Amino acid sequence: MAAANESQGLKIAVAAFVTLTVILAVTSYFLYSSYSRTEGLLQSETEKASKSQRAASEATNQYDEFRKYVGTRGEEFDAAKAEVDGHFKKVNDRLAGIANSINAALTKAQGAGAQGTELEEAKQKIQQLVASYGNEPNKNYISALDRLLELLESTALVDSELTVNYLALRNSLESSTSVSKQQIDVQSKAATDSKTDLQAEHEKHDQERRTLLGKVDQLTTELDQTKTELANLAAQNRQQTEENARKGELLTSILREQRAQLDLRETVLDRPDGHLTYVDFDRNEVQLDVNRRQGARPQMKMTIFDANSSGVPTEKPKGIIELTQVGDQHSIARIIKTYNPIEPLRIGDIVYSPAWSPDDPMRFALIGKIDMNRDGKDDRDDLKKMIEDAGGTVDYDLPPPNAGRESGKLTARVSWYVVDERTPLRDVYTKESETTLAQQAGYDKRRGEMIKEARQNGSRPIEIGRLLSYLGYDMNAPIVGRAEGINSRALKRLTEKKTLNDAQKAAEAAKREELRSDDAKQPEPEPEAAQPK
Template identity: 40%
Template structure:
């Protein structure tokens, strides 16, 4: 605004200067033209000219002073000064646009960050209005006074805006201080809790350090004890090994003695075993007899016993007089039925001996079955029938090693077994599916090796061998007898429906077709 006023003053001075020059020229003209008339007025005109000259000089001095004060002392041409003033106004407008635009953006950011007071928005609107007024003043009526007034308004608005922002800033600072105070209080609480937790952790750490030291001391003590116990264990292991060796040697010596005593006892060809009981009464009308065998001795119904003559020494070649089956076992005696008599000329009498190869009044006889057992010598394994006979007589099977195709090994050899039963007889009839030695399968070879090992083991345990023929004789077995557990009667119609389902016919046993089918089934068998 000061620049515009200076330019206006300069224009006025220039106009005055021009007017004075024209007046001076006119005056000189009239003076020269009317010299005669102006002589008397010469002095007055000179005085006036002198005064005008002084005024012109004063106006010129004022113009120069105004030019210097306006900041254009380097310019002498009024048009150049005016042009420079216009350029400076345009530059000022552009600078104000830039600065005030930056101020508006700063105010916008301040509002986004929390300067929400209404005076801030109002002062921002004032900036836009004043800036537009300054633009209009500079373009439509560019006066120095108007520019100064607009700048004064802008300055006042900026001061008010700064004050509002300062006030809002103070409010924000107070809010931030309150928030900081709250946060600081919370932080102090958290720090106290953290310090307490750290103190607790240190306390726990010290406690566990103490426990760790105690445990480490305990571990050291236990390590020392373990080392001592290990040394003692090594000594005990050495002593145990020595004792085991001594035990094995003593065991072998005792087994050798037992085998020797058993061999000596068997060489006497004496009694196989003491009689298990005696016949006290015979009733041939009902085929019932009474025995002195009682329940307390371990007898039970359905047991099969053999009856020998009262004078029989119990030789292995002796044949029993009859086979009986216990029907009722009482506290003082027992009742048995006569199942079969082998010698009709020598009937059962009171005083005859009752013997069971599988049972004794003290404990049952224990047996081991090794290899194939062919009771009727038809070439087919009959171990199931023998097991039923032994169990029916009160005996127990502790170990069984069947041949391939007849079952799985079960039980275990032990020194408590009385006999191991073997069958070394040749079958009377060779089955159609029998194989020669040259055709022995891998399974049969493995079974032969296992059988050899089992026999060696049985002999080392002192178990006595018992041929199956001797066992069958003592059990009262006869060819074709009814084995306990076998069916006593059959339903021929149901059997035909079972063998020939849906009307299909199967070849009867003994025919060539039946034997051919059985041979094919034997070749397809896994063993």
């Protein structure tokens, strides 16, 4: 059993050894075959790497050689490419500048007179080359050099053409300069001759000028003396003229004042305004030939003068009447006052109003103070009312200070200007100050100017005393005051129309018939036609 077990173990050991040997042999075979294949691949890859290294080294050498040939300083491809692109850009810019310079030179040459179709063709060719160089889609180094060479050829052609033109121009200029020099020599000789003649003329005229200057100095001296004499005579004449003017103004003012005084005292005769046609002393009434068509109206006051007086107005009126009824043919007036009882009013006496005339009212101007009753107070409002009641109008009024304002306008239509030169019957005291003195001075100046203007307009002066006598003003008449009480019955009895009985009516009719018969026997004098004063 034990030997069997050993034999069995040996068999197992031999079998295991054989199995391990086979496994080792197979493994060694596979390992050897893999090693052989790997070694072949290694050798093949080594040869490829060697070839690639040689190719890379050769490419690097060729890149360095090409870079040196091109002239780039960058070793890397991107830097070299950027440098080449920048160089191309600079070339483009310089090429554009060269083209512009060539065009400017050609234009300047043609403007200076250069001729020939070659220049124009070269210019166009250069423009075409520059345009083709800039517009070429696949631009490279060789094409760029080709375009630059063509541009260089065109530029050389332009230079040669310009040189030829410059030479021709130079020859032409030299010939022109020679001709011009000859002409300049001729003109220079003529100018020299003219200058010589001109200097001779200058000397001649200078001599004559000195002679004339001497005469001018002499005449200037005489003229200054004459001017001095004329100035002295003019001064004497001016003094004499001023003296004569002062004397004339003084004499004129004296004459004006004397004339004003004479005008105030002089009686200026006027035309009658009407005549009395009937006098009734019982009724204290008169009838006159003043009617409504002539402008008469009730309450107008008129002055009566004697029919035999030399003219109207005079210093001796007979009486004052006031119109009560104004008709179409005649008017009725009541007798207000009779100055002389032994000279009553008679038929044919003259009717006169200083403020009224037929068909045209008289116009007045009040200049200065108006003191009707000589009490030192201004009464111009009362005088205006009296003038208006008499049928006149006041066109201009110049009151003194503190008596109103200037009103109206002084025109040539004013017939009379009223002044009051009388002194008051009592002293009047006013407070004086700088303001009142200045106002008084301005008033005096204005009064003188207005009196002068009135005289120049032809207006006649009238003294207020004479005007008041013509208007029927009585200085001794009592001043009517304010009524405190009125007897109505007595006033009505006095103012109502009187009724006449039959006997009185018959006597009145007989009296009127008798007057009419007397008037028929003795024709009434025809009154003068009413005319404006």
